Amino acid sequence: MWENRCKVAISGVGYSTVSRSADIPLAAHALEAVKGAVADSGLEMSDIDGLSTYPELPATGHAEVDGISVVSVNCMMAMLKLPNLTWHIQVGTANIGGAVQQATNALLAGVCKYVVVWRAMHNPKGTYQNLPGAHAHGAAQFTAPFGFGGPGQGMAVAYTRWLERHNQDREKMATLAVTQRRHTQHNPHAYFHGTPLTKEDYLASRMVAYPFCLFDCDIPVQGAVAVVMTLADRAEDLKPKPAYLAGYGQRLHFETAGRIGSLSSYMEGGSSSSQLTWERSGFSPKDVDVAQIYDGFSASVIYGLESYGFCGEGEALDFIQDGRMELDGELPLNTFGGSLGTGRIHGLWHIIEGALQASGRAGSRQVKNANVSFVGASAPIVTGTTFIFVGDPY
Amino acid sequence: MSDWSQAKRPIPVPDQWTQPFWDSAKREALKLQRCQDCGHFQHPPYPTCVNCMSIDMKFEPVGGAGHIYAYTIMYHDGDKRFAGAIPYASIIVELDDAPGALMAGNLLDAPYTEAKVGRRVEMIFERLNDDITLPQFRLADTDPTE
Ligand SMILES: [Zn+2]
Numbered sequence: 050m051w052e053n054r055c056k057v058a059i060s061g062v063g064y065s066t067v068s069r070s071a072d073i074p075l076a077a078h079a080l081e082a083v084k085g086a087v088a089d090s091g092l093e094m095s096d097i098d099g100l101s102t103y104p105e106l107p108a109t110g111h112a113e114v115d116g117i118s119v120v121s122v123n124c125m126m127a128m129l130k131l132p133n134l135t136w137h138i139q140v141g142t143a144n145i146g147g148a149v150q151q152a153t154n155a156l157l158a159g160v161c162k163y164v165v166v167w168r169a170m171h172n173p174k175g176t177y178q179n180l181p182g183a184h185a186h187g188a189a190q191f192t193a194p195f196g197f198g199g200p201g202q203g204m205a206v207a208y209t210r211w212l213e214r215h216n217q218d219r220e221k222m223a224t225l226a227v228t229q230r231r232h233t234q235h236n237p238h239a240y241f242h243g244t245p246l247t248k249e250d251y252l253a254s255r256m257v258a259y260p261f262c263l264f265d266c267d268i269p270v271q272g273a274v275a276v277v278m279t280l281a282d283r284a285e286d287l288k289p290k291p292a293y294l295a296g297y298g299q300r301l302h303f304e305t306a307g308r309i310g311s312l313s314s315y316m317e318g319g320s321s322s323s324q325l326t327w328e329r330s331g332f333s334p335k336d337v338d339v340a341q342i343y344d345g346f347s348a349s350v351i352y353g354l355e356s357y358g359f360c361g362e363g364e365a366l367d368f369i370q371d372g373r374m375e376l377d378g379e380l381p382l383n384t385f386g387g388s389l390g391t392g393r394i395h396g397l398w399h400i401i402e403g404a405l406q407a408s409g410r411a412g413s414r415q416v417k418n419a420n421v422s423f424v425g426a427s428a429p430i431v432t433g434t435t436f437i438f439v440g441d442p443y
Numbered sequence: 444m445s446d447w448s449q450a451k452r453p454i455p456v457p458d459q460w461t462q463p464f465w466d467s468a469k470r471e472a473l474k475l476q477r478c479q480d481c482g483h484f485q486h487p488p489y490p491t492c493v494n495c496m497s498i499d500m501k502f503e504p505v506g507g508a509g510h511i512y513a514y515t516i517m518y519h520d521g522d523k524r525f526a527g528a529i530p531y532a533s534i535i536v537e538l539d540d541a542p543g544a545l546m547a548g549n550l551l552d553a554p555y556t557e558a559k560v561g562r563r564v565e566m567i568f569e570r571l572n573d574d575i576t577l578p579q580f581r582l583a584d585t586d587p588t589e
Contacts, residue, residue: 082480104563124544146578154537157536160531173447176521176523177521178521178522180453180521180522180523180524181451181523182453183451183454184453184454184456185453185456186456186458187454187458189453189485190455190456190457190461191455191461191486191487191546191547192547193453193455194453194454194455194571194577195452195533195534195547195549195577196450196522196525196528196531196533196549197533198515198521198522198524198525199521199522199548201519202515202517202533205515206513206514206515206533206534206535207513208515209513209514209515209560210512210513210560213559213560213561214560255518256516256519256530257518257519258515258516258517258518258519259515259516259517259518259530260515261515305487305489305493308487308545309535309545309547310512310513310535310545311545312513321480380586412508
């Protein structure tokens with residue numbers, strides 16, 4: 050087990066409004082979320098001395114303009130003018146989960162006391178993957194000429210392989226979409242709060258990239274979420290009950306650029322990351338009370354459930370049936386609605402929900418007696434980070 | 444059938460390291476990158492052998508027979524260059540001669556509904572201009588899975 054387990058905690062959490070279009074600059078969303086997280090902790094902004102984010106815009110073909118389409122550490126520094134700032138970082142290889150992990154490391158190293166981590170996501174005007182080019186350079190020279198335009202298709206090809214090799218049926222995924230949408234109705238910050246979804250809606254929805262229909266894809270939105278992290282003993286003096294970080298992991302496998310469709314690369318990414326988290330925390334999948342697994346595209350949940358060890362290969366779509374992922378089920382899953390419910394804010398919202406469930410702060414969607422709270426914060430292949438939070442330190 | 448005449452395919456821009464692939468496609472005799480130390484084929488080309496760390500890489504001929512490793516059928520018109528061709532099958536092919544090397548392509552000369560994991564395909568060539576010819580795929584004449 051990890052000697053630093055339960056020494057770092059997530060304290061406050063914050064949200065901006067989540068909207069379909071960019072009515073205010075993205076920096077304003079990020080500021081609202083950061084202020085919310087600091088207030089939720091009962092801290093003053095001047096207490097914050099660490100900043101960490103992953104700022105990238107996943108939409109291609111759009112300009113990255115700081116404060117408008119991304120919110121970098123520099124942008125946040127300029128807005129907050131923190132008098133006691135001592136540390137900051139932007140991560141590259143591990144998405145927003147990596148920003149949380151680096152903040153953990155900085156707190157353990159004693160170079161800062163209260164870190165705020167945020168993720169701000171922009172929804173550009175016009176088509177999300179803007180691909181006007183008459184030429185294809187770099188890795189795209191082997192994919193773009195064949196109409197592989199966006200990340201959805203890269204996910205979709207692995208999904209057909211999974212479905213047909215395991216003789217599975219995509220219609221079973223309706224359970225994931227519908228159950229998560231029901232969870233969403235307990236999350237007032239989510240984009241689809243107030244909008245129900247039925248199995249019939251799912252089955253009748255238009256195809257985007259087979260096997261993905263519209264409701265297999267998270268909707269692009271403009272919004273931000275944030276957390277305050279600190280050492281456990283400091284967190285215990287703050288307003289909210291802390292969510293203790295019991296262990297974390299990163300994927301230790303990467304596919305060469307442009308090689309798409311390989312299912313095994315998803316599995317190796319997820320298993321390498323979760324193995325670290327299981328070993329460091331001392332828990333195993335059967336100990337988990339509640340799980341958040343990244344669902345930017347629905348099939349990511351399949352690769353997550355299987356590569357993290359919650360079920361065997363080829364079993365995930367059966368595993369989620371029969372009420373198992375309900376709030377009172379055997380493995381309550383994506384209890385905040387997932388990205389399919391909140392809109393595309395990437396994995397920090399999964400981490401927030403993991404923390405809220407561990408600390409008993411999830412309100413009407415709280416899973417009873419939840420202690421061991423698992424998070425897979427991004428697609429296992431790309432940037433897969435995993436976490437376990439607990440309410441009872443050990 | 445997808446109306447490929449409506450697709451405005453982006454033209455691949457070869458670089459120093461990928462030029463041999465496109466030269467071989469233009470001659471309609473495809474070569475893939477192969478490690479001279481361990482024999483591993485890989486695609487797309489990479490600076491080193493990802494099997495054994497060798498830097499001794501050359502392009503060697505491969506046969507055109509293979510199977511559909513994975514596929515997707517595109518219905519969304521977000522990629523405007525292909526909007527006129529939807530729905531269409533974008534496929535990933537593993538060649539018999541180069542296991543583990545995964546080539547993107549399209550399933551041509553067949554309804555897009557014919558794309559299935561495991562189906563036998565053969566390479567054909569689609570000329571885009573004087574410099575660039577795409578390796579593409581159609582269903583193999585004899586399909587041992589049927
Ligand atoms: Zn080699």
